[in-house]
Amino acid sequence: MTAILELRGVGKRFGAFSALRDVAFDVGERETVGLIGPNGAGKTTLFNVITGFLRPDEGSIRLAGQSIDGMAPAQRVARGLARTFQTAMVFPGLTARENIAMAVRQHAGDGLRWFGGARAASAAAEIAVRLLGDAGLAHRAETPLRDMSHGERRIVDALMSLALSPRLLLLDEPTAGLTRAESDRLLGILRRNHADTALLLVAHDIDIVFGHCDRVVVMELGRVIGSGTPAEVREDAEVRRAYLGSTGG
Numbered sequence: 001m002t003a004i005l006e007l008r009g010v011g012k013r014f015g016a017f018s019a020l021r022d023v024a025f026d027v028g029e030r031e032t033v034g035l036i037g038p039n040g041a042g043k044t045t046l047f048n049v050i051t052g053f054l055r056p057d058e059g060s061i062r063l064a065g066q067s068i069d070g071m072a073p074a075q076r077v078a079r080g081l082a083r084t085f086q087t088a089m090v091f092p093g094l095t096a097r098e099n100i101a102m103a104v105r106q107h108a109g110d111g112l113r114w115f116g117g118a119r120a121a122s123a124a125a126e127i128a129v130r131l132l133g134d135a136g137l138a139h140r141a142e143t144p145l146r147d148m149s150h151g152e153r154r155i156v157d158a159l160m161s162l163a164l165s166p167r168l169l170l171l172d173e174p175t176a177g178l179t180r181a182e183s184d185r186l187l188g189i190l191r192r193n194h195a196d197t198a199l200l201l202v203a204h205d206i207d208i209v210f211g212h213c214d215r216v217v218v219m220e221l222g223r224v225i226g227s228g229t230p231a232e233v234r235e236d237a238e239v240r241r242a243y244l245g246s247t248g249g
């Protein structure tokens with residue numbers, strides 16, 4: 001398996017408190033990896049370290065075989081890293097197509113500038129329409145986001161992150177507030193239509209993680225305490241003690 005993301009010995013302290021300790025794991029190309037752990041385990045901190053919003057105190061991170069240590073967030077994005085946020089940053093009055101097209105243009109930056117204003121706009125709109133079609137939402141392209149369901153908006157949110165075909169997409173609670181069926185649909189869209197994008201997914205719903213991920217990494221108190229296939233992780237005694245047992249799983 002070729003790794004798209006390699007974490008080695010990553011540590012992060014806030015004052016005397018260690019939020020991450022010796023975190024090491026890989027995400028393979030095109031793999032979907034679930035990151036789980038109780039509140040305060042360090043999942044969001046790890047995302048912030050990977051995206052470059054926080055600087056780790058120790059360790060190294062490689063993206064597609066190259067060190068990204070010390071790189072600014074935008075440089076990491078340029079190398080194929082994307083992220084969704086717990087709260088979608090969208091314009092409710094604009095349509096699904098317009099929101100996604102805007103994300104395309106924002107991500108592409110200089111990449112679309114040579115087209116000129118009108119050409120850039122139509123190129124971005126074309127990408128937006130294709131993404132919506134792949135997700136089975138072509139019929140909602142001209143609907144303002146404020147008139148869409150919560151589930152549909154989460155899909156649009158994910159499509160905005162996929163606008164530039166990232167190599168690795170970090171998803172922080174993408175299924176928060178969704179029904180089980182909506183969550184399955186969203187994960188299905190991400191995996192089926194974007195097979196070249198690896199996913200690293202934080203979710204509190206264990207059934208979603210175990211149902212959709214190739215591998216699962218379990219954290220507790222800033223450390224990785226277990227990893228493996230969903231079946232392996234389910235059977236891991238320490239994981240059961242630390243996490244699954246406490247949630248009755």
Ligand SMILES: Nc1ncnc2c1ncn2[C@@H]1O[C@H](COP(=O)(O)OP(=O)(O)OP(=O)(O)O)[C@@H](O)[C@H]1O
Nearest residue numbers: 014017018019037038039040041042043044045046
């Ligand atoms: N900027 C900060 N300053 C001080 N402590 C912080 C900071 N950010 C996070 N922490 C602490 O680090 C620990 C890990 O937090 P983090 O948000 O990464 O956990 P998490 O696994 O994402 O939790 P949750 O599932 O609740 O989102 C927590 O104890 C938190 O209080």
